[in-house]
Amino acid sequence: MGVFTLPSLGSDMEAGTLVEWLIAPGDTVHRGDIVAVIETQKGAIEIECFEEGTVENLLAETGAKLPVGAPLAQIRAPGEAAFEPVAETEPAAPAAVPVPPEPAKKPSVTVPTTGEVRASPAARRRAQELNVDLATLDGSFPDSGIVLADVEAAAGKAAAKPAKTPLVMEEMRRAIGAAMSRSKRTIPHFYLSQTIDIEPAKDWLAAHNAKVPPAERVLMGALLVRAVVRAATKVRVMNGHYTDDAFHPSERVNAGVAVALRGGGLVAPALIDADRMSLAETMVAMRDLVSRARAGRLRNSEMTEGTITISSLGETGAEEMTGVIFPPQVALVCLGTPQVRPWVVRQEVVPRTVVTLSLSADHRVSDGRQGAEFIAAFMAAISDPENL
Numbered sequence: 001m002g003v004f005t006l007p008s009l010g011s012d013m014e015a016g017t018l019v020e021w022l023i024a025p026g027d028t029v030h031r032g033d034i035v036a037v038i039e040t041q042k043g044a045i046e047i048e049c050f051e052e053g054t055v056e057n058l059l060a061e062t063g064a065k066l067p068v069g070a071p072l073a074q075i076r077a078p079g080e081a082a083f084e085p086v087a088e089t090e091p092a093a094p095a096a097v098p099v100p101p102e103p104a105k106k107p108s109v110t111v112p113t114t115g116e117v118r119a120s121p122a123a124r125r126r127a128q129e130l131n132v133d134l135a136t137l138d139g140s141f142p143d144s145g146i147v148l149a150d151v152e153a154a155a156g157k158a159a160a161k162p163a164k165t166p167l168v169m170e171e172m173r174r175a176i177g178a179a180m181s182r183s184k185r186t187i188p189h190f191y192l193s194q195t196i197d198i199e200p201a202k203d204w205l206a207a208h209n210a211k212v213p214p215a216e217r218v219l220m221g222a223l224l225v226r227a228v229v230r231a232a233t234k235v236r237v238m239n240g241h242y243t244d245d246a247f248h249p250s251e252r253v254n255a256g257v258a259v260a261l262r263g264g265g266l267v268a269p270a271l272i273d274a275d276r277m278s279l280a281e282t283m284v285a286m287r288d289l290v291s292r293a294r295a296g297r298l299r300n301s302e303m304t305e306g307t308i309t310i311s312s313l314g315e316t317g318a319e320e321m322t323g324v325i326f327p328p329q330v331a332l333v334c335l336g337t338p339q340v341r342p343w344v345v346r347q348e349v350v351p352r353t354v355v356t357l358s359l360s361a362d363h364r365v366s367d368g369r370q371g372a373e374f375i376a377a378f379m380a381a382i383s384d385p386e387n388l
Contacts, residue, residue, distance in 0.1 A: 001080065002051045003059075004073045006038065006066050009045055009303045010179065015067045016040045018060050020122045020148045027055045029075065034299065036072065037148065041175035042267050044149065044296035045303060051075040056082075062122060119146040130155040140297070149297055172265040180324045187242075187325050188363040192371040196379050197343055199352045204385040220338065221312055222283040224355070226388040228310050228333050229253050229274045229282075231377035237366040238331040238359075238374050239307045247330065247365045256309030256326065257286060259293040268326055269298050270306035279388050313337045320356040330362040331374075 006016060016038040023035045029049045036047045056074040060066055076082065117134040119127070123146045127134050132151050139146035201223050209217040232239040232253045240249040253275035256268040269292075271277070271285050292298055309326050312335040319336040326332065336356040343352035357378060361371050381388060 001056065002053065002075045002077060003071045004035070004049060004051050004075055006068055006070045006072055007047065007050075007300050007304065008068045009038070009040055009300055010042065013040055013068060013175075015065055016045075017065045018062050018072075019044060020062060020120060021058060022120065022147060023055050023058075023073070025055050025057060029053065029055060032301075038300075041171050042265070042303070043172075043261070043293075043298070046297055046299045047072075048299055048301055049075075051077075053077040053080065117146065120148065122148045123151045126151045149295065153295060176266060179327070183324050183327050187327060189325065189360050190363045190368065190371070191322055191358060191360055192368065192375060193320065193322070193356060193358045194375045194379070195341075195354050195356045196382065197345075197352050198338060198355050198382055199343075201382050201385040202338075202353050216280065218279060218283045219286075221314065222279060222286055223382065223385055223388060224312060224335055225255055225257065225271070225274070225286065225310055226279055226282055227378050227381035228308070229255050229277075230381040230388065231374050232308050232331075233275050234377045235370060235374040237370050238361065240330060240365075241307065241328040242330050242362060242365060243328050250307040252307065254305050254307045256306035256329070257289060258309060258311035259290050262294055267293050267298065267303070268306065268309050268311070269293055269302035270309075272301060272305060308333065310335065320358060322358045323360050325360050325362060330365045332360040333378075334358040334360070 009016070017040075019037040019039045021036050023029060023033075029035060029052065031048075031050060031052050033049045034046045035049045038045050038047050052075075054076045056076045058073050059071045060073075066072075117137075118139060119134050124134070126132075126148055130151065132155050134146055134151075137146050137150050137154055139150050198220075202220070205218060205220060205223060232255070236249045237247070239253055240247060242248070252273055254270040254272050255274035256270045258266060258268045260266055269289055271282065271289060274282065274285075277285060289298075289302070306326065306329060308329060308331050310333045311321065311323050313321055315337060317337040319339050321334040321336055323332045323334045334357070336358075338353050338355045340351050341354050342349050343354065344350075345352065357375060359371050359375060361374075
């Protein structure tokens with residue numbers, strides 16, 4: 001009988017509040033299924049299951065604040081005998097892992113009779129509170145099941161959920177500050193910067209977008225992410241985690257993308273297996289990631305499995321930024337706002353669009369020579385956008 005526990009969603013996380021169950025006893029779950037929503041200082045995070053089998057018991061109630069590692073559910077592996085209830089004459093279960101009685105409603109996103117709406121119990125309660133007609137909603141859960149976030153999105157974030165209050169944003173800022181302070185204290189950073197001509201990428205992008213429908217157009221940000229991913233595959237010491245006093249390079253490139261939230265705050269969820277994506281797939285994945293980050297529907301794997309992070313100031317901002325590494329990662333790439341500058345091309349001074357890349361790296365893992373190799377690999381990739 002496996003016990004599924006609350007995972008850590010970052011080095012700064014100590015606890016989280018269980019907002020909603022998306023499973024119930026008797027449900028079959030697979031590795032990667034979304035099973036619960038946890039509220040943290042960084043917002044609501046969808047928790048993925050790491051076990052496979054049948055849900056035997058839910059060990060935590062919605063609304064409970066739980067420490068990292070707290071048991072959430074018992075999951076019976078395929079072929080394993082069903083859980084036998086403890087007889088009344090035997091000692092009660094230990095207080096540390098209470099087993100509540102099986103909920104009467106099963107499953108969490110209910111299977112409707114004819115004419116009913118598929119919705120979780122928490123979503124139904126919230127819909128009543130906010131006077132939202134469930135029949136008008138298009139659920140985001142599989143088979144159009146309606147969950148709590150769908151109801152709150154329909155009612156309007158400001159009125160439905162106090163996640164953007166000054167107090168909560170202050171807590172998020174405090175959490176980010178604590179994590180970054182630890183990073184600066186414990187990671188010996190070094191920094192390299194290079195201003196790079198991206199005029200060829202800009203011209204190629206304009207020509208590409210002119211030939212495709214609006215929905216298939218690509219932003220410069222996707223090209224920059226692809227170039228970072230390409231560089232990370234070539235200079236492996238920039239891609240991985242430093243844990244247990246050793247560097248563990250990653251065979252995958254899970255590219256973290258820093259996302260500014262509309263109400264304030266910052267998260268850096270990862271594009272999982274970004275090295276296996278095409279440019280078009282990267283653009284689609286980035287749009288999806290940003291949308292879900294701002295809706296508070298990120299997954300725990302996206303918050304914990306990043307191997308290198310990119311922070312871009314976009315089209316409006318400063319031309320250069322130097323950042324702090326997200327532990328346990330070992331490198332952070334910052335990209336300033338593209339600028340038009342006089343540039344020497346074939347012995348002539350001409351106006352060119354350039355961007356300044358700043359690399360923050362962990363000196364326990366790499367050095368200036370390897371940092372320069374990474375920047376050179378980025379420059380080679382961005383100068384050949386057709387093959388990104």
